[in-house]
Amino acid sequence: MLKNCFVFLIVVVVVTVYYYVYWWEPEQDTSLGCYTAGGDTLPDILDIKTPSEKSTYFIDTSCTSYTKGKIFITPRQACAVESAAFNNPDFQTFLMYASPGSIKDDNTLSDRLLKILTNIVNVKVVRLNYAGLLNGNVYTKERIQLLILYKYGGIYLDLDTVTIRSFNGLALNFAVAESETHVNNAVIRSSIKGSGHEFIKMCLKELKEYFRGDFWGYNGPVVVTKILKKMCEVNNIKDIMYKKKCSGFTVYPPEKFYPIFYENWRLYFEDARKKEKAYVMGNSYAIHVWNKLSKNTVSNSSGSIYRYAAGKYCPQVYSIAREYF
Numbered sequence: 002m003l004k005n006c007f008v009f010l011i012v013v014v015v016v017t018v019y020y021y022v023y024w025w026e027p028e029q030d031t032s033l034g035c036y037t038a039g040g041d042t043l044p045d046i047l048d049i050k051t052p053s054e055k056s057t058y059f060i061d062t063s064c065t066s067y068t069k070g071k072i073f074i075t076p077r078q079a080c081a082v083e084s085a086a087f088n089n090p091d092f093q094t095f096l097m098y099a100s101p102g103s104i105k106d107d108n109t110l111s112d113r114l115l116k117i118l119t120n121i122v123n124v125k126v127v128r129l130n131y132a133g134l135l136n137g138n139v140y141t142k143e144r145i146q147l148l149i150l151y152k153y154g155g156i157y158l159d160l161d162t163v164t165i166r167s168f169n170g171l172a173l174n175f176a177v178a179e180s181e182t183h184v185n186n187a188v189i190r191s192s193i194k195g196s197g198h199e200f201i202k203m204c205l206k207e208l209k210e211y212f213r214g215d216f217w218g219y220n221g222p223v224v225v226t227k228i229l230k231k232m233c234e235v236n237n238i239k240d241i242m243y244k245k246k247c248s249g250f251t252v253y254p255p256e257k258f259y260p261i262f263y264e265n266w267r268l269y270f271e272d273a274r275k276k277e278k279a280y281v282m283g284n285s286y287a288i289h290v291w292n293k294l295s296k297n298t299v300s301n302s303s304g305s306i307y308r309y310a311a312g313k314y315c316p317q318v319y320s321i322a323r324e325y326f
Contacts, residue, residue: 042128043104054193057094057156058150059096060129060149061074061078061098071105072126074118080311080314082094082124086124087164090123091123091169104126110322147204150201151191151202155190156188157188157189159289161290163310165313177257178259179263180238180255181238181239182237187259196248200228207227235247258289263291266291270300273304282310307326311323
């Protein structure tokens with residue numbers, strides 16, 4: 002009896018730790034905060050020519066640029082943007098900041114990274130008009146991400162990705178499974194009409210009605226997974242990820258964008274065997290390094306998958322910041 006109680010206690014502790022490490026986040030401040038602050042600002046995406054559906058979007062929703070008094074970017078974020086533009090010269094790549102601020106040249110590493118990006122012909126660094134986009138509604142990263150796709154169509158990617166091949170040939174409407182049970186929201190593509198647009202609309206409705214400020218995972222992967230199951234009329238994600246289309250929407254298997262599962266994120270930073278590297282580079286369109294878990298980690302080998310991908314696909318960023326990979 003005592004042994005069974007001890008085993009039960011261990012299980013409870015493990016589940017609790019797992020929840021707080023991987024799923025829980027403190028409730029976000031829903032005030033407008035730095036987003037509506039005055040001061041210098043970048044060109045507003047709502048004021049420029051409407052982006053085409055052959056656009057990729059990266060969004061910095063932090064207030065870091067506001068607190069630093071100028072637009073700020075990390076090497077990992079800059080690599081995400083450069084690699085997408087590098088592999089997709091026929092796409093327009095947008096790096097959007099919710100925080101106000103302007104680009105200054107004080108010769109810091111961030112300033113030099115931004116100089117690289119602004120000199121790439123198919124990259125635009127712009128302000129995301131929070132008030133205009135959300136119309137005064139509650140802020141969440143996921144809601145902003147979805148509204149951009151709803152308004153313009155295109156491909157959204159998180160800032161902890163490295164693109165390793167062209168997006169040409171991919172479906173016009175897709176999301177990517179991170180496992181056989183869940184679809185992640187770090188990479189989503191939607192057209193401005195049709196099934197992708199309807200999918201985004203359903204996700205926005207779900208977030209509006211059931212947003213969980215205390216349950217980070219719900220607002221991203223859980224919502225996306227729930228809506229796709231409903232739209233595709235299945236009980237299990239694995240039933241649709243290998244089918245060509247579901248109501249005009251494609252769900253790609255993990256190897257296309259999440260070749261390494263989040264529990265094994267350290268593999269990106271360790272010396273990789275030739276076979277492992279070939280698998281990732283041969284099957285994936287991008288890699289996602291799970292920054293929530295890996296943000297304080299750098300590679301312990303020049304032969305790591307992350308360093309190899311960064312050196313090859315964001316060469317300018319890597320040349321001045323390789324120690325951050």
